[in-house]
Amino acid sequence: MEKIIIIKYGELSTKKDNINFFLKKLKENILFSLKDLDVEVTYDLGRMFIHAMNHFDEVISRIKNIFGIHEISIGYTIDSTDFNCIKEEILKLLKEKEFITFKVESKRSNKKLDTTSIELSKNLGAYILKNIRNLKVDVKNPEIVVNVEYRLHNTLVYFDKIKGSGGYPVGTLGKGLLMLSGGIDSPVAGYLAMKRGVKIEAIYFESPPHTSIEAKNKVKRLAQKLAVYNNDIVLHVVNFTLIQEAIYKNIPHEYLITIMRRMMYRISAILASKRNAKILINGESIGQVASQTLTSMSAINEVVNIPVIRPLACFDKLDIIDIAKKIDTYETSILPFEDCCTIFVPKHPVINPNIGKCHEYEELIPFKDLIYEAVKTHEVIKIQAHEEDKAFKDLL
Ligand code: ATP
Ligand code: MG
Numbered sequence: 184m185e186k187i188i189i190i191k192y193g194e195l196s197t198k199k200d201n202i203n204f205f206l207k208k209l210k211e212n213i214l215f216s217l218k219d220l221d222v223e224v225t226y227d228l229g230r231m232f233i234h235a236m237n238h239f240d241e242v243i244s245r246i247k248n249i250f251g252i253h254e255i256s257i258g259y260t261i262d263s264t265d266f267n268c269i270k271e272e273i274l275k276l277l278k279e280k281e282f283i284t285f286k287v288e289s290k291r292s293n294k295k296l297d298t299t300s301i302e303l304s305k306n307l308g309a310y311i312l313k314n315i316r317n318l319k320v321d322v323k324n325p326e327i328v329v330n331v332e333y334r335l336h337n338t339l340v341y342f343d344k345i346k347g348s349g350g351y352p353v354g355t356l357g358k359g360l361l362m363l364s365g366g367i368d369s370p371v372a373g374y375l376a377m378k379r380g381v382k383i384e385a386i387y388f389e390s391p392p393h394t395s396i397e398a399k400n401k402v403k404r405l406a407q408k409l410a411v412y413n414n415d416i417v418l419h420v421v422n423f424t425l426i427q428e429a430i431y432k433n434i435p436h437e438y439l440i441t442i443m444r445r446m447m448y449r450i451s452a453i454l455a456s457k458r459n460a461k462i463l464i465n466g467e468s469i470g471q472v473a474s475q476t477l478t479s480m481s482a483i484n485e486v487v488n489i490p491v492i493r494p495l496a497c498f499d500k501l502d503i504i505d506i507a508k509k510i511d512t513y514e515t516s517i518l519p520f521e522d523c524c525t526i527f528v529p530k531h532p533v534i535n536p537n538i539g540k541c542h543e544y545e546e547l548i549p550f551k552d553l554i555y556e557a558v559k560t561h562e563v564i565k566i567q568a569h570e571e572d573k574a575f576k577d578l579l
Pocket of ligand 1: 363364386387464466467
């Protein structure tokens, strides 16, 4: 009998044709997150297993963040399909536990067995009652559920079930580029995209000296929080100062944000194509600010062909905040450092920008050269999930 971590991959089991691709990725992601621990990962017959030696608690706390996992149990494999032998082993396990009420749940993945799951549960239940005194069966609210899975070559037993993160393994749906600001919304948008199996890289626009090093460190810190779900994360930092100053000096102020965001989209699309990212992801939410009315969104979106995914498009702010708290980005997001949008915000931004005017105003600045320069000089930072970085530790 081996103590083992058992993983159920729920939604994945519906991906019949490319299940092996999904499972390989899931295994790879699990191994990556446990790379400093001595573990082995195997899978067969609808279950994945982590042979974890004695790091069980640490392994569980890490794999809770891995998408594609539906449920986790610490259990045992019994190397036998013989019912008498199985009964004995389960009895041994139960004798070490303190409880009065229990029930047995059986699952047969070995369809050759001629006994039904219900009969198997009844037989085992009766055997337990006979061999351990003073126990009672309670099917509604038992203290212990004895889960037994009868498989082709062995048998699984487990007593507890821990909820996993769900979703698809990160990377199975390709790559996306997340427009990551220091706000509350964009990290949540990134989280939701990763949950659908999209591996992300992030892009951040900074405008030194108008924006501070603390603002950049805050974004690095947010990227690190997201890296937990993404294996690690590549952060592209684009210097936006010259573009922003050119817009500020030359373009009517009510169009500042619209034109600025058109520039951000253009640069993001170029970097996405260079990095083989198939979509842009951002934290826009319909109606949240002037640049997120439907007219604004379409005037901004007009400059790129790449699909722009907005996971929060229809979310209320309070619901977004709930997720931000759950994934532990909220406290970092509300730190007070200004990002480039907040500094250049005009008093009366246009709510229904006119696309013709956008084109006209953009003629006033050499934006193609500025974009070329910004892309060419951008900084690439690789951020690891558990890396210690004094700069952003000091932030909190
Ligand atoms: P908040 O939570 O305050 O709304 P926000 O980051 O969502 O913060 P918005 O002005 O609503 O700020 O911006 C909409 C989206 O545009 C962001 O969610 C983000 O995806 C992208 N964005 C804004 N500013 C930047 C930036 N400096 N760098 C990268 N992406 C940005
Ligand atoms: Mg927002």
